[in-house]
Amino acid sequence: MDAIQQHMLDSYRTARRGESAPPLPGRYDRETVRTILEYRRTHRATPHTAWYTRLTRLPRLPRRGSPRGAATR
Numbered sequence: 306m307d308a309i310q311q312h313m314l315d316s317y318r319t320a321r322r323g324e325s326a327p328p329l330p331g332r333y334d335r336e337t338v339r340t341i342l343e344y345r346r347t348h349r350a351t352p353h354t355a356w357y358t359r360l361t362r363l364p365r366l367p368r369r370g371s372p373r374g375a376a377t378r
Contacts, residue, residue, distance in 0.1 A: 306314075308330035315327045 312327065312330050319326055
């Protein structure tokens with residue numbers, strides 16, 4: 306079901322219930338994209354957060370197939 310068919314179905318349901326019609330498909334797409342981009346600009350993750358630091362301090366595990374105690378590259 307594409308967006309137009311879904312809109313037609315929603316319009317039919319709201320008309321039967323006596324409610325106002327839903328907005329047209331794609332009407333708020335630009336506003337949503339702007340909101341997402343603004344959020345990304347203002348809430349950018351820094352690489353020095355606590356979880357990133359903890360991940361870099363994890364010990365390295367030997368590769369599969371290498372003998373125990375052998376140094377990994």
